[in-house]
Amino acid sequence: MRVIVAVSLIIQIVSGARIQGSIALPGPDICGGDVVGHRIVSGNNQVIGSEFPWLVVVQYRPPNGGDLLTPCVGSLINQRYVLTAAHCVTAYDMGRPVSVRLGDNSTRVGAEFVILDIEEIYVHEDFTRSNFLKDIALIRLKSEVSYSKNIKPICLPSTVGQLRLREGHPLTVAGWGLLNDVPSTNRQYERVTYLDNDQCRARYSQVDIVVDPSHICADHSRDTRCISDGGGPLMAYHNGVCVLHGIMAFGGRPCGVKNLPDVFTNVGEYDQWIKKHMWP
Structure with a gap:
């Protein structure tokens, strides 16, 4: 396996066929399904069955x-690629x-899942x-994954149309995360809300951390839970499917710091970058 820092030279030598293959992202008929809309914004926090099958x-x-x-975690965006955080x-x-x-709901030994190099x-x-x-990275798998009830891709904003997020818009994070600062063994989700970047920037300025316009922030009301893992998805339910809006970059620690929102890389800002680095 190679870790490649993409530079302009690499982009210039990408062949026309390779670029054409980069647009092969699944549409709403395939991506973002198997999530019951009303459960994204309410209900219990433990993932049930095949919810969030792109995790x-x-x-x-x-x-050693x-x-x-x-x-860390990531989000499956087609049969060959996973989006995660560069960090x-x-x-x-x-x-x-x-x-x-x-296809893994639990990190416990004996859980059913598929492993790909x-x-x-x-x-x-x-x-x-x-x-x-620019905390974003694209993982290419050695072989294609077969979609199933428990393994499906999430939609990118460009495949379903941009959703203009406004203050307080309901969003969802999902992952294994922490409970009382101890890693959870079960996949969980949490309702959060969109927080305007100006407000987010003001809160983080109190601890000398810079929030950039390319970030997207989510406010929470948690106590001792940190649902998001590094690289985890920030999602919105839009036009009947789940859409990947952010990739977890950083958040307030320890769990329960209510004044510090979670900060994500805004996926919509990197649509062309993602497509340029995908190939069949």
């Missing part, structure tokens, strides 16, 4: 060669990303770890 666990081989670690695939102290786990990773060429700017 992917990224598996890392630690530097021990058991695989799972500190998840460039933090080599966590180890080397080697595979992904799909990673072929390549494309990291945004302008990613900045110090402030999580």
